[in-house]
Amino acid sequence: xxxxxxxxxxxxxxxxxxxxxxxxxxxxxxxxxxxxxxxxxxxxxxxxxxxxxxxxxxxxxxxxxxxxxxxxxxxxxxxxxxxxxxxxxxxxxxxxxxxxxxxxxxxxxxxxxxxxxxxxxxxxxxxxxxxxxxxxxxxxxxxxxxxxxxxxxxxxxxxxxxxxxxxxxxxxxxxxxxxxxxxxxxxxxxxxxxxxxxxxxxxxxxxxxxxxxxxxxxxxxxxxxxxxxxxxxxxxxxxxxxxxxxxx
Numbered sequence: 001x002x003x004x005x006x007x008x009x010x011x012x013x014x015x016x017x018x019x020x021x022x023x024x025x026x027x028x029x030x031x032x033x034x035x036x037x038x039x040x041x042x043x044x045x046x047x048x049x050x051x052x053x054x055x056x057x058x059x060x061x062x063x064x065x066x067x068x069x070x071x072x073x074x075x076x077x078x079x080x081x082x083x084x085x086x087x088x089x090x091x092x093x094x095x096x097x098x099x100x101x102x103x104x105x106x107x108x109x110x111x112x113x114x115x116x117x118x119x120x121x122x123x124x125x126x127x128x129x130x131x132x133x134x135x136x137x138x139x140x141x142x143x144x145x146x147x148x149x150x151x152x153x154x155x156x157x158x159x160x161x162x163x164x165x166x167x168x169x170x171x172x173x174x175x176x177x178x179x180x181x182x183x184x185x186x187x188x189x190x191x192x193x194x195x196x197x198x199x200x201x202x203x204x205x206x207x208x209x210x211x212x213x214x215x216x217x218x219x220x221x222x223x224x225x226x227x228x229x230x231x232x233x234x235x236x237x238x239x240x241x242x243x244x245x246x247x248x
Contacts, residue, residue, distance in 0.1 A: 034234070035049070035148045036049075038100045038148075038150075041237055048150070048156070048159040048162075048163060049148070049149070049150060049151075050149040050151055050166065051146065051147065051149070052147050052149075052189055052190070052191070052192055053144065053145070053146050053189070053190050053192045053196070054085065054143075054147055054180065054187050054189050055105075055106075055142075055143065055144040055145075055180075055187070055188050056142075056179075056180035056185050056186065057142060057185070058140060058141060058142075058143070058185045059077070059140040059180030059185050059187075060073045060137055060139045060185060061076070061081055061140075061181045062074075062210075063209075063210075064210050064222075065208065069135070070135075070137070071137050072137075073110070073137070073138060073140050073181065074209060075140070075202075075204060075206075075228070075233075076104070076145065076228070077145065077147070077181070078211065079211045079212055079221075080210070080211060080212025082099035082102075082149070083097070083212065085187070086099075086149060086166070088175065088176040088177075089170070089176075090162060090165055090166050091176070095151050095152070095158060095159060095162040096152045096153065097149050097150065097151045097152070098150045098151075098152065099147065099148070099149055099235060100148040100149060100234065101234040101235050102146065102148070102232075103145065103146040103198040103231055103233075104144075104145060104199045104202045104228070104231040104232075104233075105146055105198065106142055106199065107199055107202070108199075108202050109140070109141040110139065110141060111141040112136055112137070112138060113137045113138075113184070114135065114137075115135060115137075115184065139181075139185070140180070143180060146198070167191070170189055170190065170191060198230070198231040198232060200230040200231050201230075201231070202231045203230065204227075204228050205225065205226070205228070206226040208223065209223045209226040210222060214241070217243055218243065218244040219241060220241075220242050220244070221239045221242070222239060222240050222242060223235065223236045223238075224240065
């Protein structure tokens with residue numbers, strides 16, 4: 001069940017939320033020098049660029065500061081989510097890649113998504129406690145992003161082969177299933193059209209944003225002061241590593 005209402009998370013700061021603006025207001029085009037500079041900062045050396053466009057009917061990149069019982073999505077994919085998308089496109093290639101950021105290609109819009117808890121064990125707990133197993137998420141509605149990666153490698157031939165392999169996977173569609181965050185939201189990936197405009201009216205600032213979950217050691221990495229200006233969100237270079245507290 002999907003509600004028809006839109007929802008604007010209060011943690012987004014900036015000008016008027018753009019989810020009611022018409023698509024025709026998306027005017028500006030890609031700032032190529034920006035991404036070239038970001039690639040140089042993030043990689044610190046030789047890099048090859050890769051640009052893809054991802055879209056879905058809905059998406060969910062859980063804001064770790066939202067309530068577990070009613071989680072809210074970040075406005076954009078996390079660094080870790082984008083890394084996983086590329087890993088699913090090219091799981092066996094020996095190259096390193098760094099997500100640089102995204103450009104919004106559709107107005108930022110949220111909606112409610114409700115579903116029944118699928119885990120049998122947890123359903124049993126809810127039945128014993130006489131509580132509902134219906135969960136409500138606030139998710140992205142019709143998200144569409146132009147995504148930038150820098151593939152780093154000292155061997156330019158290997159980097160070129162990596163990009164070619166990924167392009168073949170995108171062209172043929174012969175790749176693992178991709179998701180816009182959660183597995184309830186299948187994702188479509190395609191080649192980016194440089195003429196497709198970016199939504200310049202999307203401006204916001206997040207006090208913090210999950211970078212990725214780590215497993216060795218267990219914990220999370222978090223960005224601070226993430227800013228989207230004129231529809232362009234660039235991941236900060238620095239982040240904070242927070243270890244997971246071990247249960248006794």
